[in-house]
Amino acid sequence: MLDPMTIAMLNHEPVFPDPNGATEDGLVAIGGDLxxxxxxxxxxxxxFPWPIPGLPVMTxxxxxxxxxxxxxxxxxxxSVRRALREHGLRITFDHAFDDVVAQCARVPRDGQSGTWISPVMRQAFGALHRAGDAHSAEAWxxxxxxxxxxxxAVGGVFCAESMFHLRSGASKVVLATLMATLSRNGFRLLDAQLPSTHLYRYGGEPWPRTLFLDQxxxxxxxxxxxxxxxxxxPPADPVSPTRRRRP
Incomplete structure (x- = not known):
């Protein structure tokens, strides 16, 4: 059970306590709007917001x-390089943001009985997309x-929220193409938030929180x-060397 005496409660001001003071499972604060x-x-x-099922406030x-x-x-x-050579897909950015979020909420996932992407979360990220901060990558x-x-997108960091696929190998293509495109445009990091063995195929590394926050x-x-x-x-080719844009 959450202890309100030890966890920061957010008010109407859009400010957060130091993330280094988070609980063992990474909880920084509760409450506030989106x-x-x-x-x-x-x-x-x-x-980042990540609702706890059954809790009536944001976490x-x-x-x-x-x-x-x-x-x-x-x-x-x-295996990723093989998928990239054989895919035959068309990659776009920000052509179907709402549809991507809806599919991420809808497609079943192993070990999960529901989704944290509630209608409220979908509405909030839709507003962030229209404000120019949230983006999607699509494979067609x-x-x-x-x-x-x-x-x-936060400066030179892209914070990935969720991903889906309806065709085998398609998620490999869309993620690798996004990474190549971000790299070509001067981004330095893709933040995948939580450890996942699947993402080690793309060079994922578990960083201490202090190192990530410093970067x-x-x-x-x-x-x-x-x-x-x-x-x-334009999407970059992830299997060809790309010249990084000067910072």
Whole structure:
């Protein structure tokens, strides 16, 4: 049970306590709304919303360790490279943000009976997308959306939230292409938040929270891609060397 005497309660101000004071399972604070201003500040501080089922207030986390995918240089496993050579998919950005979030909430996942992406969360991230901070990557087979992911851009860091696929191998393609595109545009890190053996194929590393927060502080005020839609950002080829844009 949560102890309100030891966990920070958020008020109407979009501010957060130091994430280094989180509980053992990474809980930083409870309460507050999901306004664009609060979400922006949360991600700038290395904190993200993750509802606890049955709890009527929002909960905010900063886990330790943090799974991070360094984007320089690309480090892809053999199976990922094979999928990239054979996929035949078309990759876009910000062409179907709401559909990607809806599919992430809908597609069943191993070991999970429900989803944390509630209608309230979908509405909040939709607002963050329209404000130019949240973005999606989509994989299309002809005109069918077969995979996608969404997340939040914070300077030179992309904080990935969730991913889905309806076709085998499609999620590998969309993630690897996003990583290559971020790298080409000067991003340094992809924050995957929680440890996952699946993401080790892409060079994922479990970082101590202190290291992640230090790197985030260095990167969060950089401008890699302007705030706004990424619809016109061309996808990079993840199996070919890409020349990184100068910071």
């Amino acid at each position: 306004s664009v201003e609060r979400l922006r500040e949360a991600y700038r501080q290395g904190v 905010w986390f900063s886990p330790d360790p943090r799974l991070v995918l360094p984007l320089q240089p690309p480090n892809l496993s053999r 087979l002809d005109d069918e959306l077969v995979a996608g992911l969404y997340g939040v 985030l502080a260095e990167q969060r005020d950089r401008i890699c891609l302007p705030t706004g839609s990424w619809r016109d950002v």
